[in-house]
Amino acid sequence: MSNVISASHLTLAYNKGRKEVIKDVSFTIKKGEFVFITGPSGSGKSTLLKSLYGQLKPSEGDLVVGGLDLVNVKQKKLQDLRTHLGIIFQDYKLINEWTVAKNVVLPLMIAGYSVEVQNTQAQRLLKHVKLAEHANKFPLELSGGEQQRVGVARALAKNPVVILADEPTGNLDDYSSNVIWDLMENACQQLETTVLVVTHKIPTVFSLPYRHFIIENRGVYEVH
Amino acid sequence: MKFIKNHLMFILPLLAILLGAEFFMVFERTTQLYEKGLKESYTMMVVSHKPVELSQLKELNRHIHSSEPIQRERIVSQIAKGLNRSSSQEILGALPYFYNVGLDSYMKTSALDDIKLDLESDPNIKMVETFGTNHDSSYRLFSFIKFILNLFILFMAVVSLFLIMKQMEVWKYTHEERMKVMEIFGAPLMLRLGVLFRVAIVDAIVAGVLMSLIFFYVKFQWAERSGIDIIMQNHEMLMEITDLGTLFISALLIVIVAVFSTAFTSKGVRE
The missing domain is CATH 3.40.50.300 (P-loop containing nucleotide triphosphate hydrolases)
Incomplete structure (x- = not known):
């Protein structure tokens, strides 16, 4: 390797x-x-x-x-x-004036993907982190654990190399922490x-x- | 309310700068018109022993533009009323030659004195009358008013620039975090500035439209009824449609400089 x-x-x-x-x-x-x-x-x-x-x-x-x-x-x-790169921060670093869906597709937006692709990917990623129903909410309407899942979805959006x-999980309870670890394990295992x-x-x-x-x-x- | 306030904080100083620029352009043109009027209406009087050609005068000073002889016969006919023909002929023989001499541009009193000296250096020239004092005093008053106005415009522009810089601080505070996050994820500069540009360009357009409304009101309503001769006679020329283009471009330039300054004065991600 x-x-x-x-x-x-x-x-x-x-x-x-x-x-x-x-x-x-x-x-x-x-x-x-x-x-x-x-x-x-x-x-x-x-x-x-x-x-x-x-x-x-x-x-x-x-x-x-x-x-x-x-x-x-x-x-x-x-x-x-x-x-x-997919980067995840302890303080999430979400853009509070953007919806959850828009935050998630930030890497795709930067890479110049079309709005249709961004929308499809936003749905897929939010479903993956079990936040599909929160797509149109704003980050500050979510709990800490949910915001971090948005952060993880954003990090995974473009299948990063690293x-x-x-x-x-610094600010999260055990349940939310385990969800985050699962998501990262899956990314490592399934996408190398x-x-x-x-x-x-x-x-x-x-x-x-x-x-x-x-x-x-x-x-x-x-x-x- | 906060939304409106945030926009007005940029629109009003920008409008003040645009108004200042328009006033400056208008006053420049007014002054040029006034100077042109003075130049065209102004002549000095040259008295010579013998007839003198325009080319001879031009050789003496390059600012001489025109020369028109004053009919001596008419002068004699007015001063020699009741005298016989031979006396009139004697007076005509003794009378020098008079010329109204025009210049190629508006001259200050000191320059008129120089021209007078140049002309009087020719022994054929008996006398030169510049009428300099009357000519200069009204122009000096006009120049003084123009200077005061330009000073006021400059002061207004400086104050407005400070207000715009203050607004840039607000922009920085509002947009810095988003721009930083976008930078961390690899967004190029123009994408990071996209939102800020949209906000600023909308503000510039609003300021431009307000400026245009003021412009059209002054041009088509106020100017014709102002009672100020020079404005009433030349209102078409004083405020030109091309000014709007200049002002819109100026507004956009200010926006571009303000947005980029905000971006470059924000703390970047790379330490």
Whole structure:
């Protein structure tokens, strides 16, 4: 299997390199793998994730995602890469003035799909996350668990190469959390999507084989 | 209510800028008309010992445009009433030659003095009368009013620009989160700005339509009944239909600059 994510001697820092969060780490993640990244609060989990979708430029080292070198990437190429990523946030990051259906098809809208295709896909995706009846509601009319399912549906909309999830169940109850884990497991199993989840706690009920990295003292270590 | 307020916050300053631009254009044209009128009606008087040709005067100063001799016989016939023919001939022989001399453009008093000096440098020219003081005073008053108006327009434009910048802050606050999410999912700049452009262009069109209504009212209603000669006589020329095109294009340019400024001053996703 080919590498989808590859980091080599990667250093991530804020304040123009003055505040290092991750230092000199190397790892690879292959297509179709399910990966958990855990670690204490403030250890740099979210920072690592941000770097993977190009929000934070590496200070040193190499970082390649989906074949694209994120150290020397041009804005246009970065935009292209992002259209092949499915990103899930702890705070959902839904667009509150848009309906649930419109939020879900955002990646399709960006890719230039027709309105008919968008509508069909919105119905399919919302049915998949069991929110079909909420298509015309606005995000703030839904519960936290439901909003996160909208976020997952949006992440799956364009069959992404990689799903990057930042504490996707951080604010949810057990039932909602299990629904989210199921959806991500299915995506990984059925579509061979690489899933990388940053979380403070690995779910106890998890059926897929997975890899587990811990971030500690600015390093990233794999747990065997 | 908030919706209307948000739109008015952009429409009103934009309208003020457009009105200012229109006033500026109108006053520029009015001044040009006035200057043209002054130029065409203005002549200086040149008195010479011998007859002088226009080409000779032009050689003395390049601003000389026309020269019309004043009939000496008519002057003599008026001042020599009751005198016999030989006396009249004597007076005519002693009388110098008079010319009304026109210029190619409107000149200030100092420039008229320079022309006078140039002309008087020729020994054949006996005297030059510029009538400079009368000529200049009314124009100076007009220029002063124009300067004050331009200053007011500039002040209005600056205040309006600040109001537009304030509205851009509101736009930033309203649209930043959506634009950030769209950017994270790879939306190109124009797609991210789509909503903002739609809002701003609608506002620009509303401002343009309001401007047009004011324009047509002034042109077809107020101007003809204003009682101001120069406006009544030239109202067709003062406010031209092409101004509307200029104003609509200006409004769109302001919108484009405002929207892009909002986008580029928003904090991007890449840190």
